[in-house]
Amino acid sequence: MSPSSLTVKATAATTPTQPGSWPLVTIAEEPADALSSWRRLVTGTDPSARPGARTLVGQWLDPGCIYALPVGGVVVTCDRYSGQWHLTMCTVTDDGLTTVKEWRQKSPMGARAASYIARRLPDTAADMRAVAVQAKSRTNLYDGRCYHCRRWVDAGAGRLIDSGGRKEPAHLSGQCPPPPQVVTPNRRGEPCQLCGNWVERGTGVALRQSEPDPATGSYYRAAHQTEPGACPLGALPGPRNRVNGWCSLCGELVAAGGGYWDPTAHRSLRHAGDCPAPKWSGPTWQVRRARHEPAFKIGQVRRVRVDLRRGGDPVPPQTLGYRVLSETYIELIGLVVEVVEIGRRQWARLCPATASEAADMVADDTVAALDARPDAGAVMAGWSVEKIGHQNPWLAEITGRHPDYEYRREFLLSKRDYTNANSRGTRGVQFHWDLLPNRVYEAAWSVSHRETRREFLKTTPDGDVETISREEVEAWLNHAATWAAS
Numbered sequence: 001m002s003p004s005s006l007t008v009k010a011t012a013a014t015t016p017t018q019p020g021s022w023p024l025v026t027i028a029e030e031p032a033d034a035l036s037s038w039r040r041l042v043t044g045t046d047p048s049a050r051p052g053a054r055t056l057v058g059q060w061l062d063p064g065c066i067y068a069l070p071v072g073g074v075v076v077t078c079d080r081y082s083g084q085w086h087l088t089m090c091t092v093t094d095d096g097l098t099t100v101k102e103w104r105q106k107s108p109m110g111a112r113a114a115s116y117i118a119r120r121l122p123d124t125a126a127d128m129r130a131v132a133v134q135a136k137s138r139t140n141l142y143d144g145r146c147y148h149c150r151r152w153v154d155a156g157a158g159r160l161i162d163s164g165g166r167k168e169p170a171h172l173s174g175q176c177p178p179p180p181q182v183v184t185p186n187r188r189g190e191p192c193q194l195c196g197n198w199v200e201r202g203t204g205v206a207l208r209q210s211e212p213d214p215a216t217g218s219y220y221r222a223a224h225q226t227e228p229g230a231c232p233l234g235a236l237p238g239p240r241n242r243v244n245g246w247c248s249l250c251g252e253l254v255a256a257g258g259g260y261w262d263p264t265a266h267r268s269l270r271h272a273g274d275c276p277a278p279k280w281s282g283p284t285w286q287v288r289r290a291r292h293e294p295a296f297k298i299g300q301v302r303r304v305r306v307d308l309r310r311g312g313d314p315v316p317p318q319t320l321g322y323r324v325l326s327e328t329y330i331e332l333i334g335l336v337v338e339v340v341e342i343g344r345r346q347w348a349r350l351c352p353a354t355a356s357e358a359a360d361m362v363a364d365d366t367v368a369a370l371d372a373r374p375d376a377g378a379v380m381a382g383w384s385v386e387k388i389g390h391q392n393p394w395l396a397e398i399t400g401r402h403p404d405y406e407y408r409r410e411f412l413l414s415k416r417d418y419t420n421a422n423s424r425g426t427r428g429v430q431f432h433w434d435l436l437p438n439r440v441y442e443a444a445w446s447v448s449h450r451e452t453r454r455e456f457l458k459t460t461p462d463g464d465v466e467t468i469s470r471e472e473v474e475a476w477l478n479h480a481a482t483w484a485a486s
């Protein structure tokens with residue numbers, strides 16, 4: 001139809017009602033050979049702007065996008081080709097967009113076209129707005145999984161949709177295929193829907209359910225096969241263990257792959273099939289490696305500490321190296337018979353060492369006891385350290401063992417000297433303690449803003465303070481009671 005044959009009067013505009021009742025309008029795509037384009041709902045004019053398109057104000061519209069527009073609204077489009085400008089003025093009617101006038105000219109929009117449009121704006125134009133109903137969709141140029149149904153969309157067969165700023169391929173609207181009843185293989189390890197035993201990830205199928213799982217939201221559940229009779233007979237009730245560990249039922253070692261994690265009991269390992277007969281007739285103990293200790297190896301003779309709060313066999317007092325550190329914390333010399341790694345943590349199972357196995361360690365103990373013997377000093381010694389940074393230095397007397405903190409510590413109050421301190425107290429504050437002879441202490445302090453030091457300390461007969469090794473602290477704690485008694 002020829003635009004000139006139309007005489008749409010601007011007064012045809014009605015008062016804008018609710019967007020829900022407005023006509024839906026698809027904004028023209030940019031022509032493929034156009035150098036640039038714009039589309040706009042014109043809502044007014046700016047007389048102060050340079051004559052031409054700039055005097056028109058209003059909301060930009062996206063090509064290809066569907067909008068709800070109020071009847072009477074004026075939409076102007078402009079496409080620039082090389083040396084040519086195509087302008088169109090349309091109005092919104094109940095049937096969509098109706099072209100009012102077209103211009104094909106060798107220059108951009110000038111004052112004449114702009115004022116033609118401005119004169120035909122409805123009275124209500126200033127209140128008008130466009131409501132995007134459906135974003136423009138482009139053909140997907142690459143294949144991928146559908147944003148909606150996660151099934152494959154071939155390049156060019158679907159569209160691109162905007163998902164939070166990212167373009168994702170999707171099937172055309174309403175063209176997602178119905179979901180498959182069976183997906184092969186299963187993407188998740190879980191109990192089989194048919195037999196209840198475990199299906200490892202990727203080894204079975206996934207069957208579609210009528211309702212999503214309330215916990216996971218998934219419509220699929222794994223199964224060994226699609227047919228109920230086809231489930232393997234030897235399937236385990238839980239996922240196979242990839243690393244070794246101890247059976248939660250019998251306490252014996254389960255080699256990697258020789259058992260399963262019981263899905264009904266959180267992180268408890270079970271033997272596959274029947275539990276074996278106990279491997280060790282006497283008591284055994286499981287201990288965790290402390291951070292400063294070397295790794296456990298099978299066949300090692302080790303002095304270890306058993307935390308009886310975790311259960312386990314009682315420790316007979318005749319066990320070599322037997323020493324009560326606290327009521328539920330016993331030291332002993334044992335032979336490492338099994339080692340288990342859980343993440344970065346290492347655990348060992350030990351049986352009591354024989355006299356010949358423990359001989360060297362018992363001898364070392366005697367030497368250490370002699371070395372650590374009190375030096376009969378009787379002089380109190382002062383020890384000071386300057387506070388650096390925000391962390392206060394601390395000093396504690398070590399009075400025994402603790403299963404959680406390694407040592408029982410009695411933190412001592414410091415005397416503080418602010419004479420040379422800065423105003424914020426972050427530098428120059430001197431912390432001072434008096435150390436008694438024949439005791440062992442531990443102290444921690446910052447040597448710079450990044451580095452802290454932690455040392456064991458004791459006094460010397462001359463009234464100085466020296467750092468001592470962990471072994472000396474151990475020997476001290478092991479024998480202090482006997483010295484006190486003698």
Ligand SMILES: [Zn+2]
Binds near residue numbers: 147148151170
């Ligand atoms: Zn789809």
Ligand SMILES: [Zn+2]
Binds near residue numbers: 196225231
């Ligand atoms: Zn099954």
Ligand SMILES: [Zn+2]
Binds near residue numbers: 275
């Ligand atoms: Zn077992």
